[in-house]
Amino acid sequence: MLECIRIVLIGTSHPGNIGGVARAMHNMGLADLALVAPRCEIITQDSISRASGADHLLHQASVHATLEEAVTDCTLAVGASARSRTLPWPMLTPREVADRLPGECQTPDSRVALVFGREDSGLTNAELQRCHAHVHIPTNADFSSLNLAAAVQVLAYECRMAWLSQQDAAPAPDADDELALVTHEELERYFEHLERTLITIEFHDPAQPRQLMARLRRLYLRARPEKMEMNILRGILSATEKAAGK
Amino acid sequence: MLECIRIVLIGTSHPGNIGGVARAMHNMGLADLALVAPRCEIITQDSISRASGADHLLHQASVHATLEEAVTDCTLAVGASARSRTLPWPMLTPREVADRLPGECQTPDSRVALVFGREDSGLTNAELQRCHAHVHIPTNADFSSLNLAAAVQVLAYECRMAWLSQQDAAPAPDADDELALVTHEELERYFEHLERTLITIEFHDPAQPRQLMARLRRLYLRARPEKMEMNILRGILSATEKAAGK
Numbered sequence: 001m002l003e004c005i006r007i008v009l010i011g012t013s014h015p016g017n018i019g020g021v022a023r024a025m026h027n028m029g030l031a032d033l034a035l036v037a038p039r040c041e042i043i044t045q046d047s048i049s050r051a052s053g054a055d056h057l058l059h060q061a062s063v064h065a066t067l068e069e070a071v072t073d074c075t076l077a078v079g080a081s082a083r084s085r086t087l088p089w090p091m092l093t094p095r096e097v098a099d100r101l102p103g104e105c106q107t108p109d110s111r112v113a114l115v116f117g118r119e120d121s122g123l124t125n126a127e128l129q130r131c132h133a134h135v136h137i138p139t140n141a142d143f144s145s146l147n148l149a150a151a152v153q154v155l156a157y158e159c160r161m162a163w164l165s166q167q168d169a170a171p172a173p174d175a176d177d178e179l180a181l182v183t184h185e186e187l188e189r190y191f192e193h194l195e196r197t198l199i200t201i202e203f204h205d206p207a208q209p210r211q212l213m214a215r216l217r218r219l220y221l222r223a224r225p226e227k228m229e230m231n232i233l234r235g236i237l238s239a240t241e242k243a244a245g246k
Numbered sequence: 247m248l249e250c251i252r253i254v255l256i257g258t259s260h261p262g263n264i265g266g267v268a269r270a271m272h273n274m275g276l277a278d279l280a281l282v283a284p285r286c287e288i289i290t291q292d293s294i295s296r297a298s299g300a301d302h303l304l305h306q307a308s309v310h311a312t313l314e315e316a317v318t319d320c321t322l323a324v325g326a327s328a329r330s331r332t333l334p335w336p337m338l339t340p341r342e343v344a345d346r347l348p349g350e351c352q353t354p355d356s357r358v359a360l361v362f363g364r365e366d367s368g369l370t371n372a373e374l375q376r377c378h379a380h381v382h383i384p385t386n387a388d389f390s391s392l393n394l395a396a397a398v399q400v401l402a403y404e405c406r407m408a409w410l411s412q413q414d415a416a417p418a419p420d421a422d423d424e425l426a427l428v429t430h431e432e433l434e435r436y437f438e439h440l441e442r443t444l445i446t447i448e449f450h451d452p453a454q455p456r457q458l459m460a461r462l463r464r465l466y467l468r469a470r471p472e473k474m475e476m477n478i479l480r481g482i483l484s485a486t487e488k489a490a491g492k
Contacts, residue, residue, distance in 0.1 A: 024396055029386040054389065095407070138406055140275040143300065146399075150270055153396045154403050160384055161341070203485035215478060223469035232461055239449035244489035 001163050004105035004112055006032040007152055008070050008077075010127060011118040013039040018058065019050030020149025026054035028156035029163070033061040034070040034113075050149075067115065067127050076104050077113040079123050079131035080151055082144060090133040094155050097135050098162035114155050119148055182230045190225075190233060191217060197237045200244050247409050250351035250358055252278040253398055254316050254323075256373065257364040259285040264304065265296030266395025272300035274402035275409070279307040280316040280359075296395075313361065313373050314434065321427040322350050322470075323359040325369050325377035326397055328390060333371075333460055336379040336468055340401050343381050344408035360401050365394055375460050376430075378467045428476045436471075436479060437463060443483045446490050 007025055012018055012035065025033060035042065042063070048055045064070040071077045078097050081089075092100075097114070104112050115131060117123035128134060137146060137154050146154075182190075195213055198204035204212055225233065253271055258264055258281065271279060281288065288309070294301045310316040317323045324343055327335075338346075343360070350358050361377060363369035374380060383392060383400050392400075428436075441459055444450035450458055471479065 020393065020396075023393055026389045027385045027392050027396070050393075052391075052393065093407075094403075137403070138410055139273045143272045145298075146273050147266065147269055147296075147298065147395075149393075150266075150273070150396065150399045153392075153399050157340075157383070157400050157403075161339075164384055198482065198485075201482075201485040201489035203482055212478065215475060219469055219471060219475045219479075223465055225465060229461060229465045232458065233465075236444065236447075236449055239444075239447045240486050240489070243447035243486070243491075245491075 001101055001105040001166060002029045002159060003031065003108070004110045005030050005101070005156075005159055006034055006071075006074065006111055006113045007156070008034045008036060008067070008113050008115040009038070009148070010036040010067060010115065010123065011039050012148065013119055014148075015040050015042065015044040015047035016050045017119060017148040018042055018061075019047035019052075019055070020147070021152045022047075022051040022054040022057040022061075024149055024153040024156050026051075026057055028153075028160040030156050030159065031057060031060070032111075033057050034064060035061050036064045036067050036070050038063065039118075067130055071111075071113040071115070071130070073109075074111040074113040076100070076133075077115055077131045078133050078135050079115040079128045080117065080155070081123060081128055081134040081136055089128065089131075092133050092135050094135055094137055094158040097133075097155065098158035101159060101162050102166050114152075116148060116151060180227050182225055182227055186227075186230055187220070187225070190220070190230060193234060193237050197240050200241055247347055247351040247412060248275045248405060249277065249354070250356045251276050251347070251405055252280055252317075252320065252357055252359045253402070254280045254282060254313065254359050254361040255284070255394070256282040256313060256361065256369065257285050258394065259365055260394075261286050261288065261290040261293035262296045263365060263394040264288055264307075265293035265298075265301070266393070267398045268293075268297040268300040268303035268307075270395055270399040270402050272297075272303055274399075274406040276402050276405065277303060277306070278357075279303050280310060281307050282310045282313050282316050284309065285364075313376055314430075317357075317359045317361070317376070318429065318431045319355075320357040320359040320430050322346075322379075323361055323377045323430060324379050324381050325361040325374045326363065326401070327369060327374055327380040327382055333375075333457060333464065335374065335377075335464055338379050338381050340381055340383055340404040343379075343401065344404035347405060347408050348412045360398075362394060362397060371460075375463050376434075378470065426473045428471055428473055432473075432476060433466070433471070436466070436476060436483075439480060439483050443486050446487055 042058055047058055051058055104110060137151055288304055293304055297304055350356060383397055
């Protein structure tokens, strides 16, 4: 599914942002980067530095004269947009875009384009109207313009989350032995030992219980101790009894 | 809810990253930035340029010598981490962290810390062990290191999504006073008292620690004691010391 997703950047003007986009893409497992009429060099010291090891995506990136050309083989194109436009368009959240991906990417040659505009002015109305839907990243109304690489990061993250939940059919790995939870019986034996010890150190008076044991039960039941932790807790009780001279 | 979230950066070395973090935070409606032992200047041309209009967050940022100091009033601290550590810790996805926020931020003075490490080496084990849980942003296994501002962007985005979905929900009931969670500082004082007591009863040998305190930290951080429970736990330690004839 991730191999079906193309990130399209239109008219980018800062090489550092292209590098940051490459890094965000590679982090999330995306590889298909298309640049439409970039307004800067692609391979620069700044773009390579910000790519931070993902600069192969810069070298592999396709360059196009128009959006049209960059998305010609795509079955779905979604344009990143601020919320309000004169002509209302289907508007999705990043999560809703991601939710649609499994259905869109059923064959290896399916292609979905996520289209991002210029740093200063975003996508034009003509470009937005070439997209099936628009995606709006929810933001602070007073400060709504995300950095380009940050916007790609959010969308790419949602793509990866959707891809991961698709993998969830796979069986979970065996639990680590150390992480095995204790049984009910082991926990009850601990509570008995704890109560005896608290009486020994004169912290607990069964004649005046004041819900003490109930409160301690609630605490340890909530913590759900593992076997190794239970061994430690039992060991502390034994050491306490010994130190108290019992 | 968003005003309860503190972004904590430890040992950041690039001013541009701090600026990028400020922009990501302000875009998502977060404002509380804490810097622990930064390894660079905070207000520079680069940080102001990357903040891109959010530089008031740089000026407002609090600066601390230690993580301890930065999270002292927080009831929940979540550390960003790569997946595997020698001692497994509760591990959450960014979405799971966000899902917990409405419950965590019921009063205006609740504070939740999201803690991010150094660009080159992340958080130390000692720092991670001061956190209740760890958060792992799912990444490409071959290229897992996100840019610092990109990592903050993903978490801040999930915080905003959780906040937005809370706007539809009914108001939360008043929190029971007894159920007030303890602060980080109270918990740390408990761990100090616990360690002293375990040495007194000869259960713990600081010369041969065998991860004992780390395991106990993990248990009690997971249990998230309430104030009343903490009073009981402290009382047990005092009674133990007394019974041991100290």
